[in-house]
Amino acid sequence: MLFQYILQFNYVFKDAIRILGLLIFVYGLMHLYNMIYCAYFGPLNKIPGPKTAFLSEFFISLKQINGQRWKWLQYYVVPKYGPVARIAPKTIIISDRDIVKQVLVTNELPKSSRYEQLRDDKQYSTLFTARDREFHKNRRRILSPAFSIKHLTFLEGFIHSCISDLVNKIDETIIMQNNNNNNEVANVDVYKLIQLNALDIIGEAAFGGSFKLVKNGDHPLPKKVFIELRRRVWQSMFPFLRPFMSVDPYLINFMNVLIKQRRQSESKRKDLLQMLLDTKHLEGGLSDFEVYDQCSEFLMAGSDSTSFTTAMTIIELSKNPDKLKRLSKEVKEALIDEEADDNILIPSHNKLKNLPYLNAVISEGLRLYPSAIDLGPGKQTTEDMVIKGHFIPKDTIISVNIFYLHRAKKYWGEDSNEFIPERWLTPEKLPTDCFIPFSAGTRNCIGLNFAWMELRIVIATLVLRYEFKDIPGQDNEILQFITSGLRSKSHYLKTKFKV
Numbered sequence: 001m002l003f004q005y006i007l008q009f010n011y012v013f014k015d016a017i018r019i020l021g022l023l024i025f026v027y028g029l030m031h032l033y034n035m036i037y038c039a040y041f042g043p044l045n046k047i048p049g050p051k052t053a054f055l056s057e058f059f060i061s062l063k064q065i066n067g068q069r070w071k072w073l074q075y076y077v078v079p080k081y082g083p084v085a086r087i088a089p090k091t092i093i094i095s096d097r098d099i100v101k102q103v104l105v106t107n108e109l110p111k112s113s114r115y116e117q118l119r120d121d122k123q124y125s126t127l128f129t130a131r132d133r134e135f136h137k138n139r140r141r142i143l144s145p146a147f148s149i150k151h152l153t154f155l156e157g158f159i160h161s162c163i164s165d166l167v168n169k170i171d172e173t174i175i176m177q178n179n180n181n182n183n184e185v186a187n188v189d190v191y192k193l194i195q196l197n198a199l200d201i202i203g204e205a206a207f208g209g210s211f212k213l214v215k216n217g218d219h220p221l222p223k224k225v226f227i228e229l230r231r232r233v234w235q236s237m238f239p240f241l242r243p244f245m246s247v248d249p250y251l252i253n254f255m256n257v258l259i260k261q262r263r264q265s266e267s268k269r270k271d272l273l274q275m276l277l278d279t280k281h282l283e284g285g286l287s288d289f290e291v292y293d294q295c296s297e298f299l300m301a302g303s304d305s306t307s308f309t310t311a312m313t314i315i316e317l318s319k320n321p322d323k324l325k326r327l328s329k330e331v332k333e334a335l336i337d338e339e340a341d342d343n344i345l346i347p348s349h350n351k352l353k354n355l356p357y358l359n360a361v362i363s364e365g366l367r368l369y370p371s372a373i374d375l376g377p378g379k380q381t382t383e384d385m386v387i388k389g390h391f392i393p394k395d396t397i398i399s400v401n402i403f404y405l406h407r408a409k410k411y412w413g414e415d416s417n418e419f420i421p422e423r424w425l426t427p428e429k430l431p432t433d434c435f436i437p438f439s440a441g442t443r444n445c446i447g448l449n450f451a452w453m454e455l456r457i458v459i460a461t462l463v464l465r466y467e468f469k470d471i472p473g474q475d476n477e478i479l480q481f482i483t484s485g486l487r488s489k490s491h492y493l494k495t496k497f498k499v
């Protein structure tokens with residue numbers, strides 16, 4: 001009896017396995033058919049591009065993981081396939097000024113669904129990851145006062161206090177390397193220090209106080225936030241990993257304590273954190289979780305981006321002594337009657353904001369080294385459309401090639417890859433619509449004014465106090481994950497005090 005039962009169960013079990021196998025096979029076949037159909041016969045098949053990349057997102061995800069996606073696009077895909085190229089089953093990259101304008105400004109296409117994967121909690125969007133037009137408009141309206149010209153004066157104080165740490169650190173390095181002789185040259189890792197300085201500034205502006213990274217070299221919070229960013233990038237590329245990856249409780253605890261302390265404290269700093277907390281009573285104001293989420297976003301969006309441009313601009317100046325000299329002369333003359341505080345002169349933004357050569361140098365830095373090389377997660381079409389003769393079906397993801405627009409010879413001339421700030425002194429001759437380091441349209445960077453202020457003050461302080469000379473032969477390979485940076489995370493310059 002038992003034997004018969006086992007035998008019968010065995011038959012049923014085997015049949016079930018066979019049916020399951022057949023179902024999996026049919027599903028696989030359908031999936032393969034869909035993949036091949038979408039790749040080579042679907043509505044995007046007229047757009048040129050590397051054929052293997054049409055089959056699956058996997059190819060581009062692999063390049064994204066090791067930071068090389070941008071190089072593949074700039075030096076292989078765009079030269080070979082032109083201004084509208086297909087780089088994945090449903091993704092194209094555009095490298096044409098008119099098309100970019102249409103996508104970002106005229107049609108204002110919404111962000112792609114990939115931004116949802118970058119959220120901590122899929123239900124809660126931040127300003128950066130918002131897709132719904134109305135939600136974004138409302139959130140932007142609420143957050144804009146924190147970045148307004150009026151509020152920048154409060155934020156400027158935070159920048160100043162962090163820059164004194166930066167200057168003290170560089171001074172200390174010069175003095176230490178030269179056995180207390182102030183007139184000698186030292187090798188200073190300017191790239192690294194500028195990166196730490198930008199994090200300290202965001203710490204001051206959005207987390208209640210500087211992380212003191214320049215001074216002490218370490219603080220767990222920024223490290224954890226960047227691990228968190230990596231987690232989100234991974235889950236955006238491989239959504240099935242989401243259930244296995246959770247946010248580090250340290251981050252939430254840190255912010256919870258900070259928010260609680262701030263709510264209880266009498267004296268309120270006028271920083272970004274406070275501005276966000278004060279929205280609680282407004283319509284559409286932020287909950288405590290959203291304040292935490294938004295501040296973390298400022299840290300991710302506002303530190304590496306600003307520090308990359310600042311550092312690369314200083315590195316370019318160190319390779320171009322005549323331009324460095326011209327800039328420091330302009331800054332020095334503008335500050336002739338400014339008093340140094342504790343022997344450190346950190347210029348006020350008011351004195352710097354209209355200096356033509358300083359602005360030209362920064363624009364050139366932003367042009368050659370835009371931290372958002374292309375708007376990777378992209379925009380998404382909401383209906384079929386024709387762009388400059390190309391049929392683009394609904395739900396296509398469109399990546400915007402900022403790097404190409406900034407460097408194309410056809411827009412900027414034969415010297416487009418060279419660092420020539422002078423070109424900005426006659427802006428009427430420039431293709432300014434091809435200059436979009438902060439993106440364009442309603443989804444442009446909310447931190448634009450803050451970033452410009454930081455760039456001006458940091459660069460002016462440094463060129464006023466030090467002479468820099470490049471040390472050739474260092475690894476200058478750029479990697480791009482969400483923002484870009486040097487692979488080596490360091491670049492040394494020969495640095496000495498100005499006489």
Ligand code: HEM
Pocket residue numbers: 127128129140297298299301302303305306309370371372375437438439442443444445446447448450451
């Ligand atoms: C040189 C420095 C910076 C550059 C080049 C830059 C660039 C950009 C770009 C290209 C975007 C559009 C991204 C997209 O569409 O996916 C953006 C958006 C954004 N940036 Fe920046 N950024 C900089 C500094 C900052 C700073 C300092 C902050 C904040 C403290 C910040 C916060 C944001 C936020 C919150 C958004 C989303 C805005 C929205 O969707 O309304 N950025 N930035």
